[in-house]
Amino acid sequence: MFKLDDNTLLYGSMPLDHLFIRDYLPAARGDYVKVYIYGLYLSQHPAEDMSLSLLARELDMTESETEAALRYWERRRLVSRLSDNPPVYLFRGAAQLALSGEAGMEADADFVAFSEDVYALFGDRRKIRPSEIAQAWEWVQDLKLPQDVVLMLLTHMSNTGHINFSFKKAEAEAAHMAEQGILTVEDAESYFSHSLSLQQNARSILRHLGRRRDPSEDEIRLYRKWTEEWQYSHDAILAACRETTKGEPTFAYLDGILGGIRQRAEKRGRAPRSAAEVESSLESDDREKQALRDFAAALGLSAPGRMLENAYTQMVRQYDPALVLLVAGEVGKAGGRLDQVEPTLEKLSAQGMHTPEEAQKYFEEARRLNTALALLLERSGGAGRPTARDRALYKKWLSWGFPEETILLAADQARGAGRVMPYMDKILEDWHAAGALTPEAAAARKAPAPAVSRKGTGWDYDQRRYTEEELENRTDDI
Numbered sequence: 001m002f003k004l005d006d007n008t009l010l011y012g013s014m015p016l017d018h019l020f021i022r023d024y025l026p027a028a029r030g031d032y033v034k035v036y037i038y039g040l041y042l043s044q045h046p047a048e049d050m051s052l053s054l055l056a057r058e059l060d061m062t063e064s065e066t067e068a069a070l071r072y073w074e075r076r077r078l079v080s081r082l083s084d085n086p087p088v089y090l091f092r093g094a095a096q097l098a099l100s101g102e103a104g105m106e107a108d109a110d111f112v113a114f115s116e117d118v119y120a121l122f123g124d125r126r127k128i129r130p131s132e133i134a135q136a137w138e139w140v141q142d143l144k145l146p147q148d149v150v151l152m153l154l155t156h157m158s159n160t161g162h163i164n165f166s167f168k169k170a171e172a173e174a175a176h177m178a179e180q181g182i183l184t185v186e187d188a189e190s191y192f193s194h195s196l197s198l199q200q201n202a203r204s205i206l207r208h209l210g211r212r213r214d215p216s217e218d219e220i221r222l223y224r225k226w227t228e229e230w231q232y233s234h235d236a237i238l239a240a241c242r243e244t245t246k247g248e249p250t251f252a253y254l255d256g257i258l259g260g261i262r263q264r265a266e267k268r269g270r271a272p273r274s275a276a277e278v279e280s281s282l283e284s285d286d287r288e289k290q291a292l293r294d295f296a297a298a299l300g301l302s303a304p305g306r307m308l309e310n311a312y313t314q315m316v317r318q319y320d321p322a323l324v325l326l327v328a329g330e331v332g333k334a335g336g337r338l339d340q341v342e343p344t345l346e347k348l349s350a351q352g353m354h355t356p357e358e359a360q361k362y363f364e365e366a367r368r369l370n371t372a373l374a375l376l377l378e379r380s381g382g383a384g385r386p387t388a389r390d391r392a393l394y395k396k397w398l399s400w401g402f403p404e405e406t407i408l409l410a411a412d413q414a415r416g417a418g419r420v421m422p423y424m425d426k427i428l429e430d431w432h433a434a435g436a437l438t439p440e441a442a443a444a445r446k447a448p449a450p451a452v453s454r455k456g457t458g459w460d461y462d463q464r465r466y467t468e469e470e471l472e473n474r475t476d477d478i
Contacts (some may be wrong), residue, residue, distance in 0.1 A: 014041055019094035024076060027130030034059055035069035036078065036091075043091040052087055068138055075111050075137075111137055114147050121154055125163050132167045139171065143178040149188045153177065156192045160199055161214070169217060198224055201234050208241050209249040219251045226258055235275035243282065261285070291321060298328035299338060308338060319345050322356040330363055369394055372404065379411040382420035393425055400432045405439045 016037065025033055038059060042050060056066040070089060073079035077097055082088040115133050122128050136154065139145050145153075153174055157165045173195075182191050202215035202223040215223070226232045232240075241249075243257045262271045265281045272281045295312050296304040304312070315324045324345065331340050353359050373386035373394055397407055410427045417423040436442045 014044060016040070017094040019098055020078075024078070024094055027134070028072065029069075029131050029134065031059075031061060031065060032069040032072050032134075035061070035066055036073050039070070039073075039079070039089065040091050043089075064142070068142060071141060072134055072138075075134075110147075114140070114150075117147070117151055118154065121151060122158070122163075125158075135167050135171065139174040139178075143174055144183075145174060145178060146183060146185075148185050149177070149182060150174065152185065152188045152192065156195065160196060172217070198227070201227075204234070205237060205241070205251070205254070208238055209244060209251075209254070211249075215251075222251050222255050226255075230258065230262055230271070231273050232258060232278070233274050236273060236278040239275040239278040240282070291316075291325070295325055295328050298325060299332045299336075299341075311338060311342070315342055315345065319349070320355060323348075323354070323359055326356045326359055326363075366391060376408065376411040376424070377420070379408055380414045380420045380424070381416060382414075390421055393421060397425075397428050400428070401437050402428060402432070403438070406431070406437060406442050409439050409442055 028036075035055075038055070042055075052066060053063055056063045059066065061069075070079055070081070074081060078092055078094065080090040080092070082090055114137055115130075118128055118133050118136060136150055139150050139153075140147055153170060157170045157173070161169075177188070177191060180191065182188050198220055199215060202220050205223065206213065206215055206219070223237075226237055227234070237254070237258065240254065240257050240261060244250075244253055247253050261278060261281050264285060265271050265277075268284070272278045292304045292309055292312055296302070296308055299308075301308065312324070324341070327344050327348070328341050331337070331344060348354075348359055348362070351362075353362055369391040370386045373390050376394075377383065377386075394407070407424075407428065410424045410431070411420075413427055414420050414423045431437070431442045431445060434441075434445060436445055
């Protein structure tokens with residue numbers, strides 16, 4: 001029959017008891033006051049679609065924060081929960097409670113007893129605000145921690161830190177205790193003993209880093225991660241501190257060092273935990289870094305980049321690191337690039353060479369043959385650089401019994417031929433068939449007509465001329 005004008009709802013006013021402002025507001029947290037006033041407004045102007053989640057969103061709070069505020073006002077008797085699903089709350093005025101004799105915190109006997117214990121705990125050392133007691137009581141109500149455990153927590157915070165510690169900091173510790181299932185006095189004693197040890201050990205690390213102060217909560221949290229999650233011993237963490245000399249000595253920097261040690265060591269099979277294992281891991285890291293620098297230097301690079309590091313890591317998984325370094329040196333001498341190292345390793349492996357000694361012998365022989373082939377190219381007027389195919393031909397001619405003088409004579413006769421090496425092979429094949437192995441016997445025979453040069457064959461040569469030193473050092477085209 002009757003309806004309130006929307007403008008009245010929007011621009012009207014709502015009474016708020018002076019008793020509430022005087023007796024309840026000073027002791028309550030700001031968010032709690034916000035929830036009470038807005039809830040009181042909604043109780044007078046109900047919204048059918050209002051829910052706890054919507055109320056939380058409108059007040060820019062979480063649902064859990066909103067529920068905690070409503071529970072607080074339940075303890076103060078200003079709010080009563082009538083049902084759970086859906087939640088329905090009855091709001092009462094402060095003046096109404098005063099007239100009925102129900103006003104005050106005395107309505108919640110457990111809360112009153114807890115408050116007295118907290119006041120007694122701090123005595124004259126610190127003036128405790130009612131809002132701080134209410135905050136600590138939430139740990140009992142919301143986190144399900146026993147009252148004795150919460151009192152032990154407050155004692156621990158005042159003894160290990162400063163008497164004026166932040167209750168917000170204590171709340172974070174209470175949440176961690178709840179996660180750890182600390183539900184008895186015995187559990188709490190063990191936990192606080194460990195917590196004190198954590199603080200003392202974290203302070204020891206700070207001293208080692210040159211910091212003369214108590215550790216922060218973040219630093220204690222990092223130390224807890226290192227020892228509990230990553231399972232480093234205290235001595236292992238001290239051993240890792242040596243690496244902080246390369247940067248700013250902070251817990252954050254040390255966290256990166258310990259994380260890196262753990263990550264690299266896990267790739268080797270097992271994460272280090274003791275000081276000896278950390279030192280061994282750091283030494284292995286140093287050796288690997290030096291090997292990478294040596295690899296880069298062998299290729300003529302000043303510093304290893306990410307691409308080179310990835311390529312090197314991949315190669316040393318497949319090949320002997322000493323062999324990889326040797327091949328990099330040979331490729332570098334020849335003016336080659338990083339992308340030529342792995343193909344060279346593959347060719348060596350395909351030919352049955354898997355050790356540095358075998359590869360070194362091969363490269364030395366290749367240089368010796370290249371020196372001889374350089375002279376052949378000079379005598380024949382050819383150009384280009386010796387290849388693996390050229391070296392194979394030269395070794396074949398030697399196996400036929402030709403002395404170097406006879407091979408040089410064939411080079412003289414091949415001068416002017418378009419394809420020098422195939423033409424020399426044809427000359428020497430003819431001499432070999434005739435048994436003309438000596439220079440004198442070979443000179444008496446007429447060389448076959450040279451073939452017409454065809455471009456695009458595997459025997460063509462570039463027109464660049466190389467010095468003997470360049471040819472000696474080239475190890476391409478294995």
